[in-house]
Amino acid sequence: MPVIEVQQLSKFYGQLQALDNQSFQVEKGEIFGLIGPDGAGKTTLFRILATLLLPDQGHTRICGLDGVKDYKKIRQILGYMPGKFSLYQDLTVEENLEFFAAVFGSSIRENYELIAPIYSQIAPFKDRRAGALSGGMKQKLALCCALIHRPEVLLLDEPGTGVDPVSRQEFWEMLAGLRQFGITMLVSTPNMDEAELCHRVALMQNGRIMAIDTPEGITADFGHPLYAVRASDMYRLIQDLRSMDGVQDCYAFGEYAHVKMESVIAGNQHQEKLRSFLQTNGHEKIDIKVAAPTIEDCFISYIKS
């Protein structure tokens, strides 16, 4: 039995359809990523799963419990970390944790082993008010509070937003550490590069899931030769490449532009053609190399198709 089941779920806000008849399942112990930009419907989906919002159509199940009828039971087995910091800013670190443990009829001691590796990092600041913590520490405290009742399912809405790459990596390491307790995790992020840290991901845009697979499965599905190209004038480079025969798409990608070719040609003919085209158009410092498609390349392809 899947731990999280979403079936034909729809949600409207007035005219706006935040979720459009979407279905997926998450298995026990998985770290499942919802990858998509602001406005994709990630938070709406989380709120429905957390029994805080009623869907207009379809239904959800957590560990077999119905999202509407059994909401009280679901809340006992669910940990939810909203995207916005939602702890009590005027309570200390320790008071927040005690409070959330007490609300669930538990205590810090009872489930300490679960949070020990995380809490030990913020324990030196246990008498500091939550509002005075840095972004990374707030995030760790919020995770402890979401875990203190030993949930079976953890919903994490954009935990990486607003924290620097060091704290973000530490956070993902903590999530990996929680797998030993059999906790199933649903994590959302707008950062495509975090997809590879999940077992499976759903790529979301405008209330729809465009693809569900392992990160490797998604990139293996790209299906077109891809090159990374740079030259001294990137603005002109991109404009020119879009007009070249055989190029399906071209867009900025970090220091390079990614060039997606229409079809596969044997050998390095594509590279030779690209080089001579750019030389003919007067580009300088040309650098062309084969690129492995990333989740971001795939996301762009899905949006455009």
Next chain:
Amino acid sequence: MSTIISTDKLTKTFGAFTAVNAISFDVMEGEIFGFLGANGAGKTTALKMLTGLLTPSSGKATVAGFDVWKQPEQVKQRIGYMSQKFSLYEDLTVRENIRLFGGIYGLSMPIIREKTTSLLHKLELEPEADKLVKSLPLGWKQKLAFSVALLHDPRIVFLDEPTSGVDPLTRRQFWELIYEAAHQGVTLMVTTHYMEEAEYCNRLSMMVDGRIVALDTPGALKNQYQARNMDEVFRKIARG
């Protein structure tokens, strides 16, 4: 290419705390320069000095040819600012936003009218001119916000996390606008937490504890720190 921003041992102390510790660097005209650092590294303080909002404790900085210490008002007139989080007033129309920011930047009404016409034409937003900004799709809002930041023909535009949270396609379209501005000689100073944005800059500086500890192209930094991407570079530098 000439130097557009130049700092020499620029320093800011608050009591016993040194927020910015003798930073020296140059930014060239038409460059896309990433200004990075962890929370509390001193980035915001440094930027406040460069935008004429905070007086340095010691050291020097010139921005667009003006001394930030002696001529902060001249500096402010030559810079623009845009952030993903806040840029336009959602409850004003497209036209009203242009007029408001034109007025804030001290443009005269005839010039504002002229700029409004040309900007609406360039962005193909004429049919939307009298619609509320909140009704526009995100990609259009971004284009408008960036154009508004360029309204007074600034030499430098400061961009704060310009594309965080947007979809990859909209992000591309936005970077192309930035490339276009740079192509025309505008200098872009980008601050961000997101290393996927940092990858697009020509050069990057990294601040740790008030100092600039690394400054180079993204490619050279990745080589130097033997990292696959800027995220890894950031972690290696910030963790020491």
